[in-house]
Amino acid sequence: MLLVDIILPGLVLGGMYALIALGLTLQYGVARIMNLSYGESLVAAAFGAFSLYSGLGLGPLAALLLAVPVAMLLNWLLYRFLLERLMRRGKDRGAQEIDSILVTFGALFVIQGAMLVAFGGQYYSYSYLSIPLTIMGSTLAVNRLVALLFAAVVGGAVYLALTRTRIGTAVRAIAVDPNAARLVGIDVAALSGFAFAFGGGLVAVGGVLVSMFLTFNAAMGVIFTMKALVVVIMGGVGNVLGALVAGLLLGVVETAVARLVDPGLTLAATYALFLGVLLIKPTGLFGRAAS
Amino acid sequence: MFSANRRTLLRVTGLAAVATALGSFASAADAQEKIRIGYAISKTGPYAGGAGITTLPNYELWVKDVNAAGGIKLGDKKLPIEVVEYDDRSSSEEAVKAIERLANQDKVDFILPPWSTGLNLAVGPTLNRLGYPHLAVTSVTDKAPELAKRWSNATFWLGTSAQISEGLADLLGKLKSEGKIGANIAMVSIADQFGIELSAAGREAFKKHGFTLTYDKTYPMGAQDLQPLLKDAIASNPDAFVAFSYPPDTIALTEQAQLLKFNPKVFYVGVGTAFPLYKGKFAANSEGVMGIGGWNADSPQLKDYLARHKAATGKEPDRWASSITYASLQVLQQAIEKVGKLDRAAVAAEIRSGTFDTIIGKVKLKDGLLQDVWSVGQWQNGEFYALAPASLPGARAPVVPKAQWQ
């Protein structure tokens, strides 16, 4: 039973990792924005969910209906008025990457500062769906299961949308080569903006859902940014399926190490796994071959 | 120098109106009108969470209280406090630089300490060299006695790690001898200096009292899921569960314990148990949970403090270091008033040697350390009462076994 008790909670933890990484696969993989303010956006969504819950009594799942469109709009504005200019200015992908790192680093401070003014530096936490559910002898929290479920459903849906629809194909074409995409008549700027905004919406999903079970404060964004980056890179940039698999893998490994080896080594093990994957496959689990 | 010269120059040229306009600029030099107090605190970065609950609200409350009463009495007149504040961004180097700035640029009269052991130790040598009294309240270290010897201007207020662990072990030992709990303890701790010192001291102390550690592991800072750890701790079937954890983990451990229906006779977690957040989140389930700290909630001074804190900052204080932080500021004020002038060396000496009347009762430091500190508290009827050391006035009896989670 120990095996089940490792795999199930591992998958649940991994589901959370995948969930917080989904937005970044779109923002970085497709829109080519290396968004350093990613974690701050996520925490902002968590604060939004907290405010709606404590202020209006609106549950986080209902809050999604509000948070996601708002986040998409804000991210679209950010892209349209700031990032798009940089994308046009950068003469190659390297220059665009550097510019987007710098600008989103500034955005990080703006978002964090706004949260500090509104909420101060202290910790926030509330309880929602903190109900035990026993599956095959392993007890799991419903709120964490919901996060896993969302990761799987949203991740799966985005994956299908990218591979099975016309617009998805266009988006993937941009991810591979924006210049070539432009040549075949794809409106790269508009679609990149859409991908970035959609990624922003997914960040909001992640933020709202993790607020149900994680304690957070205004200064914690960088933790999520880093986790998301690790998952995205490990899965292969721009590959939604890769992010899902990488997230779940990290969760299971972390849980296995905690149960079987030493809880003190969990984070070391996840980083070792990440580095190991990159050493064997330099472009991630599902990455395209290096060009 | 600069502003004084400029002022002379301006007067000479007869532009008195401009000089008046620059009045706020010049006020830096007028030490007689105000007492300038500076601090750099973590408003951003990983320490913002701790500083935002324990330290910053108390600085603000204290300044408000003192100024509402007319200021600090210096000789025969009262001088209001003027505050200079910076953000150290949770960085040791920024903290040191901010101290230099407060001392050399702003020429403040006194400096209040940053939050956390690391930052207090980082600014220690600088405050010592500059001769400012250093109230190292939020630093818990076994090196405290040695540091207090090394830095005669510094004082330590939360006890040592050993004191906290021994307080807990004494309490558990007593419960064991009364037959209320068995001899098995599961202990988890966070892998930083705080967790390591406490768990190391705990290991010794528990052994001395005849306990067996059935589970004893650390976990890294930033671990997102503590359920695996908790499951193995539960499997070891302990009578008491002890976690030396940080606030997010304290909350996560409590939540997971409820989900897993883990009901040991003693459930001790913390830092963070003493935070109002804990009671707010777990409500009735916080009942019976033990943690670091605690206070004598029946004391009228503390009741009054609680009310003022709520009124001024909009939230309740934590029940461990908050009241001590505030008390340390009262000590500073009274020391300044006793010395009667802005003589920092004399004030530092007075803090160490004097006896003061504060919200936590009479305070008298010994060798630069506050001796009587609460090590264990417990949520009872919605208040976090202090349990140990039982010898201190106001100590309550523990409620054991803890009620089942609801």
Add this chain to the structure above:
Amino acid sequence: MTGPLRALLWCAALALAAAVVTYPRYANGYYLALGISVLYFTILATAWAMFSGPTRYISLATVAFFGLGAYTAAVLGETMPWPVVLLAAAGVGVLTAAITGLSTLRLSGIYFVIFSFGLAELIRQLVIWYEVNIHKSVGRYLFSAVTQDILYWQLLGLTAIVFLVGWLLGRSRYGLALRAIGADETAASHSGIDATRIKLGVFILSATFMAMTGAVMAPRWTYIDPAIAFNPTISFQVVIMALLGGAGSLFGPVLGVVPLVLLFEVLTATLPNHFSIVLGIIFVLIVMVLPNGVIGLFGAGRWRVPAGHPATASARKMDATLLAVDGVSKSFSGLRAVEDVSFTVAPGEIIGIIGPNGSGKTTLLNTLSGALRPSSGTIRFSGTVLNGLRAHQIARLGLARTFQLVRVMPDLTVAENVAAARLFSTSNGSDATGRELLDLVGLGTMHEAPAGELTYIDQKRLELARALALQPRLVLLDEWLAGLNPSELETGIALIAKLRERGLTIIMVEHVMDAIRALCGHCIVMNAGSVIARGTPDDVLADPKVVAAYLGGDDA
């Protein structure tokens, strides 16, 4: 510049230097602390840019080395003399950088960025685990008598060294090699540059400075724990400062460090509660307004390398067979792209390789030049077996190439592109100077133009000049004439003919049959990976098998 003006500038520079050195004598504690901040970020950012600027490998591992240095100081600081501690810190930096560099430098782009971050975190987790389980205490105390003055001077010394080393590096051939790698790693290795070794060397050098900075700073904080020593924001700040200033030049990073440190300082002081927001906005504005970093304002930022190193005169060895290809095959996971190809090339000969698209011509060239390793068969060049040698080694033996899709190093000037190929050349072939080579290919007037701004044909010319600069005995031209208009084609054919007259041996893959007829004495025809015909151009082009192959091909 006139004499008196120059003297005045020298005086100003000396006065500035004196002011910087004696700074602790007149600055108060706060300004001194500010100076310390500026210096320590200057060292870190300059060291970072030393590697990351030219190669464009954005490393987030700064704090890994910085933290290890700080830890080394914390562990040894109270028991060992200070110089030993510094050396030990440098040693730890070298060792870690060597191990990690070897494993990571094959990654590129974002994968390297995040890998370097993961690396820093892994090192931090391992240090924590070691401290918890072996040392039984996570924090370390380091009481030291180092005053701010001494700290400042130590950092100043280190700053001077880092600038000196950076300057020497920039002037050395390694500096240009590093920039060539950053511009186009493949082209660089085919120009004889050992990309891996140079990247590793500079990575280690930069890590050493970071580790020493950590060791110097550690005593200031009394207390070192992993959260302090391995604080990832240090890595980010360093990247941001260096990029903002301009990471492509030696003095760029410091131009980012000074304004940012001051900006942080001013904002924390005036707006302690809103500083984040304002800082963020200002930061965004700066990036939007300064696309090339602060140093872009001065229009500077490159280390120029003088064109045309005089090359040493050399004797030419004549062999009966320069290149012998024997039974070479190359397959990609089952797909055989080149199958059992054999041919020989005599000195002074021009061999044409023709065949429909996808017939394996470029793959064959890639196995010859070391871009790919043949699955079987042997390749001998002037008696040396090339199998298993890497691109830069083959290039240094005197086997140069151009690429089907032209590859110049776009950020380097024309002259630098050529100079890059001569850096490590050990061949004793042609002995023309860079200037002569550029004249030869018709780029004599464009020495200082950035290669990226050349027209397509000029880039092809430059690529040829770069190949020739290796002083090669054999040049592989991969569709070098493709895409040229008729008059350009004529010039191109004449140029190749001129090269043959100079005694150069050439293998050309080409679709332009006129050129093949005009230049090649001998041709081999490939189809589906195999040689299907060989002989004079006229013979093979009349061969029915060849005609069938071309007609059957998708697009001939």
